[in-house]
Amino acid sequence: MLTESEPHYRQPLLKTPFHERARALSQVDSFIPWAGYTTVDVFSFVEQEYFAIRNASTLYDLTPMVKYRIDGRDALRYLNRLMTRDIGKLKVGRVAYSVWCNDAGHLIDDGTVFRLGDTEYRLCTGERQLDWLLDSALGFDLQIDEVTEETAALAVQGPTSCAVLKNMGLGGIERLKPFELAHFALPAAIASDAQIMVSRTGFTGDLGYELWMRPEDAEAVWDALMEAGRYCAIRPIGSRALNMARIEAGFVLPNVDFVSGERTLRAGTERSPIELGLGWLVDLNKGHFTGRRALLEEQRRGPRRQLVGLDIEGNKPAHNALLYADKAGRRQIGSVSSATWSPTCKRNIALAMVDVPYIETGSTLWAEIYLNRELVWERRMARTHVVERPFFAPERRRLSPPADY
């Protein structure tokens, strides 16, 4: 349950409805703030948590994702004006990943749109932006409410995740296709009279689901999942392990890989969806939407830089590395925004913003990496190749019905 034990000026971060469960299982007491909540960074040991995503099943507390209910006669028209993607194609019971821009075609944020009913949608994003959503709603007949605190959310991800949900008693879960959502009655043993919404979505690039529920059902659902997953090696994970998986999947993160075009202070630090490699989400033919004119122009002219995937020699993650065209490091052509060693691919991978023309797959770049040799720091210029994203995309993420492991 949500308890407001301390006022916000003493304890600025809220606790999610899963907080007590998470605290009990946390071994290293590593919590971080996320969108106003305190959340787990690491439970015990990052690599173990990571491998649970790729090998078994994981629970990840998604409650801090900012959720807006958008409901009304004009909801579709509104979303189509707001978003770059054609939301008209989104059927009831389906989910779409999309981005939205300002007039200058600069990315504001990305998120998932759930179509819950004829006129009812839910938008899930990383950052609060009610002011932008309301400003954009001028002249549309609809209602926008933030429902973050009213909805607890849990990601169940990994090759055995379907099996876990079946064990828990969500009959028919195996029929749920990627980007579909469905409502299930919770088995009476968990909570009487309660429904849970499940979408086949996630941030791991693997087989997985996201569960949306009332806060009062949260602990019971957590317990039921841990029980149902006992023989599927389920374990809770923190943000650190998830971050490794999302880089492998090639997903971008706000404030890591880009800063919202509505938040930047310096001209030139904004990013367009095309630059972020999200051009496939931009439908220039669907009619007018915010930023369309600027994006048309950018498409005509071609982007000046682009987010690319990198494969870097050596095994030292290239966090924040500067990228050069030459080994001598005379000509900077970009920088790394996300980097990790990929334990599954056994590659040293990264996402980076790189100037044209170095964005072509196969281009060779040099990454400036600092190595800590027992506190004696050395600089290394690591040979780097631009490669296709995602770095890891297992078949099972799409398979319907999914296998048990």
Add this chain to the structure above:
Amino acid sequence: MVSGGSGRHDAIIVGAGHNGLVAACYLARAGLDVLVLERNPYIGGAAVSRRLYDGFTYSNCSYVCSLLRTEIIRELNLPGYGLQIIPYEGGCTMMRDGGHLALYHNHDALRREIARHSRRDAESYERYLRDMLRQCRFIKPLLLREPPDPTSFKPRDIRELLYLGKHFHRLGEQRMYDTVRFWTMSCADFLDEYFESEIVKAHLAGSSIIGTALGPRSPGTAYVLLHHYMGNIDGAVGAWGFARGGMGAVTQALAASFQASGGSIRSGAPVERILVRNGRACGVVLESGEELLARIVVSNLDVRRTFLDIMNANDLPEEFVSQVRNFKIRGSSGKLNIALDGLPHFPAIPHGSPSIRGDLHVTDSIEMLERAYDDWKEGRWSRAPYIDMLMPSQIDPTLTPAGKHYMSVFVQYCPYKLADGEWDAARRQAFGRTVIDTIAEHSPDFKDLILHAEIRTPWDLENEVGLTEGNIFQGELTFDQLLFNRPIPGYAQYRAPVRGMYMCGSSTHPGGGVMGAPGANAAGAILRDLGRAH
């Protein structure tokens, strides 16, 4: 080191306000023999700490610090001479209905706090901050530069104009429009573009009218908001703090730095007249009749005092004198310094909220602020004044005996000239009572805790600090009096129309507040004229 008297100094600086001292430091460091003359028996001008009641130190005029340029603090080694600036957290506006709005340093605490009043405003606040920071980024590089004269063809002016133009263009098209709008619009209109909640707007609007004879709905007040936001403490833009030991610590450190560079200061030495011979400033005459000679004279006084009081109009171009007469320097602020027997209780502020250690206010709507201004226009002090109230003794242990507290109360609006007669002791008391009653409405035990109160009207500020009409910025911060128009168009480069004479007070670019930039820029102009690199 020449110690006053008969020798001719390289430079005499009239006034030991912080800007006079900053200029003095830079000149002395460049090897000049510099003498600073101060009228009062103590130095500091409006940046001063005084002990007027047993065991209590007041920041008599200015009371919080943010604008003082870090470059100056470092270059003059002020920390080495005892200056320490400690940031405080947030602030609070108490509402007439018992509610409140506090500003917290923690991002999430602040969002939740604003969301209590409006969820949308909590998020608009991010956009507001972004735009303030964008404007700060624009103005910051202009602070420690001599403003170019747009009508001049001197290479330096052209170079500086090009810099300004390029800097402006770097903003990008949309932001260029924003900047021009921002510099000219009213604070109320500006805030309306972001917020719906009255209390949020009222809280933020306070700093748009501090020291300014304008209301929140007057064009030009949005800039004043920025003027109070463009400072920083340790890189935190917009943060304010206390100087340990009161604001006098700033000028004490400057004086020590100056003396360490070989400069000398004479206090209790009011200058009666600046001597001009053959069209060149050559020294000063003190009220005592003593004559002191110097190659250069620099005035730290506001332009009205400088050119109308201690100079002879015959020595100045006629048009210049009339422009000085027209310089807007209206008094609109008062100040109370109060010694308290204990920490007063403010029921509206929740127990444990750090906002009690920040700036406290009681004006909960733009309307109320504008009404307070209406009183000023009618020639009376606001019946419901805007107050900016702090109790620095909660953070700074040097100010009061243990358990006691010092409260600094800045009051807006208070006229220099009353409609119903001259300022006198009875009217000063009545003004003080209005302020004390206003505070007592929000604190039941406040009155009983008062041990001593210093009450200062604009008239007192003029007479004690020498600020014309008591204007705290040595001249209004409106666009017609900023950048290359400050203080007088054509004379924005610290040089007076008389050779060998310079201005270094807050009347000059970039204006008032304990910033030091006018003093530093003036020293730069002087050293350039002397052919010494700065």
